[in-house]
Amino acid sequence: MDDKENPIEWITSVSMLSEGWDVKNVFQIVPHEERAFNSKLLIAQVLGRGLRIPEVYRGNQPIVTVFNHDKWSSSIKHLVDEVLEIEKRIHSYPVEKKEDYNFALFQIDYEKVIEESREYLKEDEFELLKKGYITFSSQDVIIPEETEYETVITGIREKREYFVTQKMYPVEDVANDIFNRLYVFDQDAGTNYSEEWSKEKIIQIICQSLKEVKDKTGMISEGNSHKALRAFGVIKRKSSTFPRIVPKSKEPYKISSKKMNKNSLGGGSLRRDSTVFWDDYSITLGEETDIKLLKELEEDESLPRSAVIKVGNKYNFKTPLNVVLTAYEPERKFVKGLIKEDNAKAIDAWIKSLDVGFYSIEYSWRKGEHPKQGSFNPDFFIKTGNDILIIEIKDDRAYDGTAGDENQKKLEYAKAHFNRLNELQKQHKYYFKFLSPMSYDLxxxxxxxxxxxxxxxxxxxxLKG
Structure with missing residues (x-):
């Protein structure tokens, strides 16, 4: 690979570039998924692969370009900064306050059981084709695209424009693909869709669809070819498997807030929408580095006013944590509500939970045609008497679109989970709530x-509709 005569330009690796992989002329890395780049170890490994220097370039400063997706580049930025020792981070964790605000929560482990269900489509699935065309998006063979580069050390950003050649397909090839899928479906399901929709008729539909978007290429883009496939809704497997989550154990077990792992927040996040809440305990309890950084943040006049908020009365800050970290405005507004004196009087204790670990709830949902499984960690646990309120915070539009469908399932599975806990133990009563700012006052x-x-x-x- 290090031989300049070697014709290989790209190497595809599963999840990470394995240990012992020692090619020295890597200058560009493209992680395909966030999980390939979402820990300090993985980042160090990936960057290390691209910072080796071929012998001929010894003495020069190596540069490796890592392409990240817009949706997750910001969420891993602090990890990159930590690996390169650029960003200071403040940590949140349980401390021993004079008032004991720790409490235990019951949890159940789950396992996934796979059930198989068969599904066939009805004859009316072609309703959307009655108009005679499919709604395509505008397309072209060459599209200008802008990429923004940021030098990690200096933070300097630079934008460059590239002209990207799109993958295009002949109309006949896409029509053949659709027809063949219809034919195979007919053989399995005993239907006659391939007789109703000949290749010529499918070509006519596609050509009309291209005409509607004033296409001049005479070809069909990859994205529009997928739209064409989806439009013919009978293209489904004869049977599909859908996972169903069932309890693994009938015996709930306890986890204590004392066992919460550290959470952290980078200084850069405070310049956007994140917040550190603290009180007098915060600068006397905890680790020296966090106390020192908290004092620096409190004195930093360049930070937004919402970045660092002191709770004036420590008896209203009824959490076992040294500080509380919030990621965005809805969380910040909710914590402000928790520390108001009138509200604090109604609360025994509360915690801001972790995004990963500590207390997780599994759920499953369907994204389009595909079953998905996931887990989420509720944001807040509030203890009042023998009752535990579990709060998941969202913005006011969290009921819209695909996110709304997923949140609906989160709500359904969480309600079932805590109802099950209420049946299996009598020590606490659990109440799960989905909340957004428009309902905070109530x-x-x-x-x-x-x-x-x-x-x-x-x-x-x-969400319940």
């Missing part, structure tokens, strides 16, 4: 008036 009123058990937010009502 929620805290219900908390003060002890009517929270039946409280339902506007977001939850919309």
């Amino acid at each position: 929620f805290f009123k219900a908390l003060r008036n002890k009517t929270y058990r039946d409280f339902k937010s506007e977001l939850e009502a919309r």
Whole structure:
């Protein structure tokens, strides 16, 4: 690979470039998924592969370009900065306060059981084709695209424009693919879609669809070819497997807030929308590096006013954590509600949970035609008497679109999980709530008036439809 005569230009690796892989002329890395680049170890390994220097270039500063997707580049930036020792981070963790705000939660382990269900489509699946065309997006063979580069050490950004050649297909090839899928489906399901939709008729539909977007290429882009396939809705497997989550153990077990792992926040996040909440305990309890950094942040006048918020009365800050870290405005506004004196009087203790680990709830849902499995960690646990309120915070539009479909399933599975816990133990009563800022005032009123058990937010009502 290090021989300049070697014709190989690209290497595809599963998840990471393995240990012992020692090619020295890597200058460009393209992670395909976030999980290939979402830990300090993986980042160090990936960067290390691209920072080796061929012998002929000894003495020069190596540069490796790593392409990240817009959706997750910002979420891993702090990890890159930590690997390169650029960004200071403040940490949140349980400390021993004079008032004991720790409490235990019951949890159940789950396993996935795979069930098989058969599914056939009805004859009316071609309703969308009655108009005579498929709604394509505009397309072209060559598209200008802009890429932004950021030098990690200096933070300097540079934009460059490239002209990218798109993958295009002949109309006949796409029509053949659709026809063949219809034919295979007919053989399995005993239908006659391939007789109703000949290749010529499919070509006519595709050509009309291209005409509707004033296409001049006479070809069909990869994205539009997928739209064409989806439009012929009978293209489905004869049977599909859908996972169903069932309890692994009938015996709930306890986890304590004392066992929470560290959470952290980079200084750069505070210049965007994140916040550190702290009180007098924060600068006397905890690790020296965090106390020192907290003092620096408090004195940093260049930070937004919302970045560092001191809780004036430590008795209103009823959490076992040294500091509380919030990622965006809805979380920040909720914590402000928790530390208001009238609301704090109605609370025994609360924690801001971790995004990963500590307390996780599994769920499954369908994204288009594909079953998906996931897990989420509720944002807050609030103890009042023997009741535990579990709060998942979202923005006010979290009921819309695909995200709304997924949140609906999160709500359904979480409700079932905590109802099961309420049946299996009597020590605590659990109440799960989906909340967004438009319902905060009503929620805290219900908390003060002890009517929270039946409280339902506007977001939850919309998710339930």
